[in-house]
Amino acid sequence: MIFSKILINWYSINKRDMPWRLTKDPYCIWLSEIILQQTQIKQGLPYYNAFLNAFPSVFKLAEAEESEVLKLWQGLGYYSRARNLHTTAKYIANDLKGAFPNTYKDLLKLKGVGDYTASAIASICFNETTAVVDGNVYRVLSRYFGITTPINTSNGNKEFKALAQELIDVNRPDEFNQAIMEFGAIQCKPQNPNCNICPLQNGCIAFNRSVINELPVKNKTLKIKKRYFNFLVIISNEKKTIIEKREHKGIWQNLYQFPLIETKKNTSIKAFEALLREHNLLKDRSFEFVLYNDEPIVHKLSHQHLYTNFWVVTIEELPVEGIPVEQVHDYAVPILIGKFIERFNFNRML
DNA sequence: AAATCGGGGAT
DNA sequence: ATCCCAGATTT
Numbered sequence: 001m002i003f004s005k006i007l008i009n010w011y012s013i014n015k016r017d018m019p020w021r022l023t024k025d026p027y028c029i030w031l032s033e034i035i036l037q038q039t040q041i042k043q044g045l046p047y048y049n050a051f052l053n054a055f056p057s058v059f060k061l062a063e064a065e066e067s068e069v070l071k072l073w074q075g076l077g078y079y080s081r082a083r084n085l086h087t088t089a090k091y092i093a094n095d096l097k098g099a100f101p102n103t104y105k106d107l108l109k110l111k112g113v114g115d116y117t118a119s120a121i122a123s124i125c126f127n128e129t130t131a132v133v134d135g136n137v138y139r140v141l142s143r144y145f146g147i148t149t150p151i152n153t154s155n156g157n158k159e160f161k162a163l164a165q166e167l168i169d170v171n172r173p174d175e176f177n178q179a180i181m182e183f184g185a186i187q188c189k190p191q192n193p194n195c196n197i198c199p200l201q202n203g204c205i206a207f208n209r210s211v212i213n214e215l216p217v218k219n220k221t222l223k224i225k226k227r228y229f230n231f232l233v234i235i236s237n238e239k240k241t242i243i244e245k246r247e248h249k250g251i252w253q254n255l256y257q258f259p260l261i262e263t264k265k266n267t268s269i270k271a272f273e274a275l276l277r278e279h280n281l282l283k284d285r286s287f288e289f290v291l292y293n294d295e296p297i298v299h300k301l302s303h304q305h306l307y308t309n310f311w312v313v314t315i316e317e318l319p320v321e322g323i324p325v326e327q328v329h330d331y332a333v334p335i336l337i338g339k340f341i342e343r344f345n346f347n348r349m350l
Numbered sequence: 351a352a353a354t355c356g357g358g359g360a361t
Numbered sequence: 362a363t364c365c366c367a368g369a370t371t372t
Contacts, residue, residue: 034368036366038365038369039358039367042358044366044367077357078369080354081368081369084370115368116369117367134367134368135365136366137367153351178367190360190366192361250355251354252355301356303354303355303356334356335356
């Protein structure tokens with residue numbers, strides 16, 4: 001039996017129930033694919049339901065404020081996905097009058113839609129024969145065909161895309177694409193794949209050579225930077241506090257945070273007091289402060305480790321406008337801040 | 351080509 | 362700790 005046929009047969013028996021498998025509506029498929037980029041289904045699923053509930057159509061999404069979209073995206077990470085999602089929704093609703101692009105070529109032009117997502121939408125919604133290549137596909141193909149080209153190189157990307165495009169079932173591109181991804185997710189897993197019950201075992205080069213655990217090959221480049229964040233949780237007698245928007249490029253763009261002092265290394269309380277006293281918001285003012293956490297809170301991102309302190313500063317009157325403390329819940333914040341807000345429990349002060 | 355962009359889950 | 366996750370974009 002041929003490769004695609006085996007996969008599709010396996011898929012028909014083993015596929016999991018997913019809400020986005022109940023529809024071919026490009027809006028729903030697009031939304032699910034953006035949410036699931038670099039995101040496990042278990043983590044993305046509640047966000048998919050929340051978004052469809054809040055924004056049942058591309059027009060509703062287009063009408064929303066970006067702040068609202070980011071708030072709903074809070075905790076999912078890679079926030080450029082949410083910003084691009086909103087930009088693209090406005091483009092489709094306003095410029096295209098809601099007519100979703102229906103070819104791989106046109107889908108690729110959308111912000112936040114790359115080769116994988118364009119292929120997925122084109123095949124699932126419009127039956128176009130465009131093969132997807134995601135992390136699952138890299139793994140399944142590299143093992144079955146014994147390919148040692150590193151997957152995170154341009155050569156690897158080209159090679160696997162071409163191979164997947166050869167293997168795809170032209171009569172059922174949608175099923176083939178979903179089958180190979182599902183197969184990679186629950187059968188040909190990264191660790192301890194179920195080779196003993198695998199329908200592709202016979203022809204699998206990695207299995208026959210006992211090199212399953214060596215594939216796929218990936219170049220590692222990761223350099224992790226350490227950063228030292230000090231957030232100022234400034235609270236006035238009126239129970240107001242200050243938050244600010246992260247406007248600049250970099251992590252958490254357009255999300256909110258407490259005023260931040262970043263230092264080159266972790267500072268002692270004594271040394272930090274000096275920084276506090278010369279800070280714009282506190283200069284020449286009378287205040288008290290306490291370090292909320294005993295040890296720096298370590299927040300790990302893929303390229304940075306953030307060593308974080310929350311300094312609770314009490315002051316008679318805010319130097320700028322500020323917001324009532326209970327309103328901190330209304331803003332999209334990084335999960336690092338969100339967890340602090342939850343633990344600190346501003347509402348107890350009311 | 352390499353760096354950047356999150357947060358959680360599995361081992 | 363380390364790797365991975367239904368990748369895309371910027372540098």
